[in-house]
Amino acid sequence: MAQIGGSLPQANAIAGGAAKGIKDLARLRLVTGSTLILVSLVGLLGADWDIQWHAVIGRDRTFTPPHDLILISIGLSGIVALIGILIETSWSRRHPDLRLYGTDFLGVLRSSLGSYLVGFGAVCSAIAFPLDTYWHSLYGIDVSLRAPFHTMIYMGSVLGVFGVIYLLLSAAHLSEMQHDRRTAFLSYAGMVAVLGILLSKFSTFLTPALSGHHLHLASLTLNLFPFLMALTAVFVCVLAVRLLPWMGATTMVVVVFLLVFLLVSAFVPPMMTLLVQAEHETYLARASRIGSTIIPLLGQTPVLLLLALSIDGVVWLGRRGQWALTRLKTWVLVASMVSMFLVAGFTLVQQIGLREQAAQGGGGGRGGSLVLGFVLSLILTVPGSLLGEWLGLTISETVQAQRR
């Protein structure tokens, strides 16, 4: 499904110094993108650690260690993007041929669209930090993950991730033009990693929807989690299928997502234990039972592999049988819906189990409406998948067209 239509000068039309310049430009974008992947991984670790810190220790000051990690990530992503922009601007002044492959900003700067996006994301997240301190000063430490300025920090980082996708896709495209296979391969590999990080960010942010965001219809309570999970997971998977030229791209993305999950699980508990001791912190009364053990973020579920495998299976069948694009899209959508129904169902059951465990078997008595609410919530995966697929297709098309 990944199709690259050319809107830029082709390889055979570019010769000598210009070709060398394009090769260097591709490599610069690959290096910038790869550095930004590492930086955003630092931010992701900080964010997931911060969720645990808030849950068991509480926010006792602005500069807690997890906040420091998030801030380092924001600052570094801004600096790396700025350096990339300045280098590209200077190159395009020396080699006017390269101007074709950049976007002008105020007639002063000329660089990849991705770098600007990363810069804008970093600025947004940086502004959000003191605003978040102000919000906590008003409403305390129990502010939800979905508070206005948490959302702003988070969306700033998501914006940065999209910037990296633009950067790496452009690096892959430029290096393909120059038949530089190694750079193209590394760029696509970077895209797999960055899409995995994007899925991890989405799944972390939608986890509160499991317990906190419901739609009340008469005696029925609909959980919005299945809708949101289907929307985000199908969106990322469709992006992977459309932007990556490899077979099994979606599965690779979900494997990266699971590796990130393992990294967080391995990193957070020992860091919590270490810092609680080093900084003489005390656990909140409500969290003394949890301690440093990791709080499960159920949105980050390994069952998402089912979605990835089913989409990749359909794509494989489609390529083998040389299906028409419309047929392929329809079957990808059907596979997404069915697998998201199962994935969301499994996650909801897991959540109900955990809740009942916490309540020590209490509750009950509204079995009928609970089951109906559960089933209707799961049906929300259908509009979620539809919207996710439409968004994925539309945006991947735009990203492809603007990949210079």
Added chain:
Amino acid sequence: MRKAIQLVLCLFAVAALVVTGVAFYQIVLASTIHGAPVRFIGATAGSYPLKLALYNDPINAGDAIPFNIAVAPGTRGPLTYQVTASPGPGVPGGLSQGDVNAQQSTPYGVPGSITLVTRGLWTLNIVITGPAGRGEAEIPLTAVALPAMPAWLAWNIGLLPLYGLLLFWVVQTRRTAKKRSGDGLSEQSMVAETMKEVS
């Protein structure tokens, strides 16, 4: 038009970063760079009479609040300090740990800082340990915050990056569609011209 939008974005970024810098200064550096104390509070921690010097009045919630602890002259031996702040009833906060630099000494005593995360009543607990044993003092403090921002405004500011991303995609999608239709038209005209030449 495009330049104007870029200029607005650039000015927004610069202004926002300046404001953010000032805010970070308030939150962090104000605890180390400050003028003279503006308020003194006397208390007794066991057998240690002390004077707490504060550099902010009122105390802003969320900022790192600098302070000095001066134990009455004549107290002998090395002293260790532990400062925490616990939220008063109804204040949604947790125990806050203070930093005290007992190695350093100023005319107002040993310096330290603490953050009162949320507005409301807090109790500053100062524990002093020395040759005369361990003493504890409790000093009530009130933290204030700026007036509350309406939720709709906060959410709209919070969603700015999302608005930016959506706007960017909408513009790019329209541009891509235009480009496509342009390419289609030029292809059609080329085919027509070729057909003419052939005929």
